[in-house]
Amino acid sequence: MINFDYIRTSTAKAAVEAKAKSASSQFIAGGTNLVDLMKKGVTSPEKLIDINSLPLKQITADAKGVLIGALALNSEVAENAIIKTKYPLLAQAINAGASAQLRNMATVGGNMMQRTRCSYFYDITMPCNKREPGSGCGALQGQNRMHAVFGTSEKCIAVHPSDMCVALAALDATVHITGAKGDRKILFTDFHRLPGDTPELDNNLSTGPGGQKGELITGIHIPANSFTKFHYLKIRDRSSYAFALVSVAVALEISGNTITNAKLAMGGVAHKPWRLSAVEKFVTGKTATKETFAAAANMAMEGAAGFGQNNFKIKMGKAAVAEALLQASQKI
Amino acid sequence: MPTQNKNESRRDFLKKSTALAALTIASPVLTKAGENDEKIAALFEQMPLRLEVNGVAHALSVEPRVTLLDLLREQLHLMGTKKGCDHGQCGACTVHVDGKRINSCLSLAVMNEGKKITTIEGLANGDKLHPMQEAFIKHDGFQCGYCTPGQIMSAVCCVKEGHANNAEEIREFMSGNICRCGAYPNIVDAIMEVKKGGQSL
Structure with missing residues (x-):
């Protein structure tokens, strides 16, 4: 690892100011992705700004919803009583990701900022437009079994690996951000980007390969909801501690046998958490039957396109959406 | 605490060292000087x-x-x-x-x-092994032993966190510890026993 300068900050203001002074600096919270990328030589910031002392760990609820501090640990969120009772889909998704050790290190903000990536991104001897714009994409005609089937471009077909983010996309969360120009909020579903011609930009805080704007995520707000039926289905190569091949987050309200409200998002299929808005509209007002779920699953995968090794994700995605809807609908 | 300036000066310093190194094919004395520069620069960065x-x-x-x-x-x-x-x-x-x-x-x-x-060195109390260490020995929870310190440290927390209520839950919450010898069934047994023993960990 190339050595770097390291400072600790204790307020968001100080962190943002420190970031403004050094273009090649990066914030570090849990470091579970960043330290790994630095070891591999994928990214080499000249300065790390440790933000772990910032007072952004609280989880507070009111009638409008819950605000989760950006520095709340993934494990703390998954074990939090408010989250477990009111937003269990989020707790289930978080526990489906990484390992107990990593969830004790990784923060909510850091989980969002982890790189959208694939093995070509991680291997600095290989071409990768995300790591080195213009160098090409090794995955397009290479090993692409784990890759995206939605929203791809000829520049990049990597997927965002987070499970937590899939649940947050489904639950209409909002990202709270602070910076030199003040605070702003953006919809969670607008936070991450599709690759287009600039795959080096993972999200709306990215400025280039490994670079970030001088802004800091301070928290995530999830609006209150009355979903009683939910499920996070994750399909992977081993039964725990592996990235999703395909995952589906579902939250439903069912009255009698009629679906009155639905939220769905998928993971493992795109450069960002993939919200299924059309499917939500389609199932709302329909009866919760296997026929409805099968039709919803077909609709969910319309327009999906594989790259060879990952073609299986289209069939698997259909089965996963139908199964996740069924599991959610049967939740007591 | 190092400052940005210090870091920049170190980078400059190393660039100069590299330039010196390029000249050193003919001069072992200069090579030596380059090595020392690196050591001195490293001290600055601590x-x-x-x-x-x-x-x-x-x-x-x-x-x-x-x-x-x-x-x-x-x-x-x-x-x-x-x-x-x-x-x-x-x-x-x-x-x-x-x-x-x-x-x-x-x-x-x-x-x-x-x-x-x-x-792992801090787990035992003098010569008295930690209950999890005892249980790993009793249940033969290892073969080559390389993963064992990590398995035991993880297992102690798995129980403390309340994630050791049944074999399935233990397997899920111990999935961050890989054992290439495949001692998993015995590791699960060891953790189950400590959980059932109810000792203070």
Whole structure:
């Protein structure tokens, strides 16, 4: 690892100011992705700004919803009583990701900022437009079994690996951000980007390969909801501690046998958490039957396109959406 | 604490050293000078770090790029914590930081200022083994033993966290610890026994 300068900050203001002074600096919270990328030589910031002392760990609820501090640990969120009772889909998704050790290190903000990536991104001897714009994409005609089937471009077909983010996309969360120009909020579903011609930009805080704007995520707000039926289905190569091949987050309200409200998002299929808005509209007002779920699953995968090794994700995605809807609908 | 300027000056310094190195094919004396430059520059980049390991307070000086794992093994000579993959994928490096299990290979040492670290060496009470260590021996929860310190550190927290209520839950919450020998069934048995024993961990 190339050595770097390291400072600790204790307020968001100080962190943002420190970031403004050094273009090649990066914030570090849990470091579970960043330290790994630095070891591999994928990214080499000249300065790390440790933000772990910032007072952004609280989880507070009111009638409008819950605000989760950006520095709340993934494990703390998954074990939090408010989250477990009111937003269990989020707790289930978080526990489906990484390992107990990593969830004790990784923060909510850091989980969002982890790189959208694939093995070509991680291997600095290989071409990768995300790591080195213009160098090409090794995955397009290479090993692409784990890759995206939605929203791809000829520049990049990597997927965002987070499970937590899939649940947050489904639950209409909002990202709270602070910076030199003040605070702003953006919809969670607008936070991450599709690759287009600039795959080096993972999200709306990215400025280039490994670079970030001088802004800091301070928290995530999830609006209150009355979903009683939910499920996070994750399909992977081993039964725990592996990235999703395909995952589906579902939250439903069912009255009698009629679906009155639905939220769905998928993971493992795109450069960002993939919200299924059309499917939500389609199932709302329909009866919760296997026929409805099968039709919803077909609709969910319309327009999906594989790259060879990952073609299986289209069939698997259909089965996963139908199964996740069924599991959610049967939740007591 | 190092400043941006210090870092820049170090980078300049090394550039000069590299330029010197280019001239040294004909001059061993200059090669020597280049090596010394590197050592002196490295000293400039160290920063103070205070932490407690297994109940002992340490005041150390480390480069920011040193991981907690490398600090424990190479500076404090606590070799019980193992380096397996060094990328957070195997769990061999698991230690407790303020009572929480983490992968020490992905934690920079400087991020642990003021923290209390427990390694496998700090688990036993004198000659009396920790109940989890006893249970691993009783149930033959290892073969080659390389993953064992990480497995045991992780297992202690698995029980403390309340994630050891049945075999399925244990397998899920121990999935961050890989055992290439495949001692998993015995590891699960050892953890089940400690959980049922109800001892204070």
